[in-house]
Amino acid sequence: MSLNDSAASHAITTIDLIRHGEPKGGLLFRGWRDDPLSILGWQQMRNATAGYFGWDAIVTSPLTRCAQFAEELSSKGGIPMETDERLKEIGFGEWEGRSPEILYQESPQLLSDFWNNPVEYPPPGSETMAGFQSRVESAWQDIQLAHAGQHLLVVAHGGVNRMIISTVLNIPLSHLFRLELPYAGISRIRIEQGCPRLVFHCGSLS
Helix, strand or coil, rough: CHHHHHHHHCCCCEEEEEEEEEEEECCCCCCCCCEEECHHHHHHHHHHHCCCCCCCCEECCCCHHHHHHHHHHHHHCCCCCCEHHHCCCCCHHHHHHCCCCHHHHCCCCHHHHHHHHCCCCCCCCCCCCCHHHHHHHHHHHHHHHHHCCEEEEEEEEEEHHHHHHHHHHHHHHHHHCCCCEEEEECEEEEEEECEEEEEHHHCCCC
């Protein structure tokens, strides 16, 4: 191990995860569907960050509902920003763009099974949970290495941020959607001596 590697392993890295705000179009299964934020969604994101510019860098999903806000924050705060394709939401297949309420009316058991165990009961034609887990965990590992010792903001999605938190806490993949995560919800993870810890979930930056 080099001196630089040793220093990096002892550096404290703080990573804030924020979910995007409400998108235009209302409550839908919205994975790879690229809707922008609604007016309320922009307000939710601006309120959640509340003029805070203390990050060393921003990493964002490529999807519009994340990337446009990340670009605004980067521009206003003079914070370097990068996009990681691996941070896009899980693909919901045939459920993309459909209302959970209507799906529940059509197939209540199918929807209930998915929420209770998305590994065994994925939406038809969707991205597999194993594939989703693999790409998000790959991004998560690379982000930690690239930004060791920094305070970072990750702008992503409900599924992505749940996956990262589940990885940190060793929560079974089948229990992924048991984590509540509202629009513009923020969680903080601190990594010290290679050990990640959840500092807060759905908390405040202030």
